Amino acid sequence: MRVITGIYKGRRFDIPKTFKARPTTDFAKENIFNVLMGYIDFDGAEALDLFAGTGSISLELLSRGCKEVVSVEKDRDHARFISQCMQKIGAKNDVLVRGDVFKFLKGCHRQFDFIFADPPYALPELPTIPSLIFDCGVLKPGGVLVFEHGKHNEFSTLPHFREHREYGSVNFSIFTLEE
Template identity: 50%
Template structure:
């Protein structure tokens, strides 16, 4: 896994082999951020990264200059890895939080410009994530929610769905207020 662009471009991040997380592939991440670069100014964003895993998406946003990134991860080993990596890279704008994502979202009082969720593809409640984000009003008015998911999930009938991008086996569904 590597950081694709920004101040830490090319930096390799290597979690140990026992990690259970499925990091977003470099190919999918590079394509996602090419899309984002055309629709938002990343340097001005406040970002919420849900199901942080290895922290790869948080590092990418921070490397590209996002103002603030909150990275939520429940697994103790993954959380510790994210904390260590944030410190090693000096990415002070990333705040790792060890919490269950659903509990965090239900109690969160902040609003974000961008929310990225990369849950386990077999998570039974994966399809509820967009509803929960919009019910809790966690996005700023022109904010975007991106959910990474497998091919079995279809969000196209969700009222806030705007588009889906597919890169190999990785799917990104985009949502905004309409």
């Protein structure tokens, strides 16, 4: 896993072979961040990385200048790996929450400029996540939500949907909340 651009550009982190999480591919990550350049300026933004997995997106967000990134990951080993990666780069502006994303969202009392959600593709609740994020009010007006999902999911009829991007087997639905 590598950081694509920014202050940590080129940094590589070896993911343990025992991990269940699959990081967003470098190809897909680079392309979706290129698209996002037209939606948001990450410099100084507050971001939320749901189902953080390996921490690949959190690292990318910090590298691109986010003021703070909150990474939510339930798996103990994955959370430990994210913590180790943050220590290696000396990041002080990543808040790691080891816990359930659904409980976190329902109890969260703050808003973010950018939210990235990459749930396991087989998660039964996957289709409900974009609506839950908007219902919980965690995205700031003018904010952007990127939702990574498999090819069998369709979100274009949901409120706030803007566009769909596909890179190989990786699909992204982009949502915005108007100001």
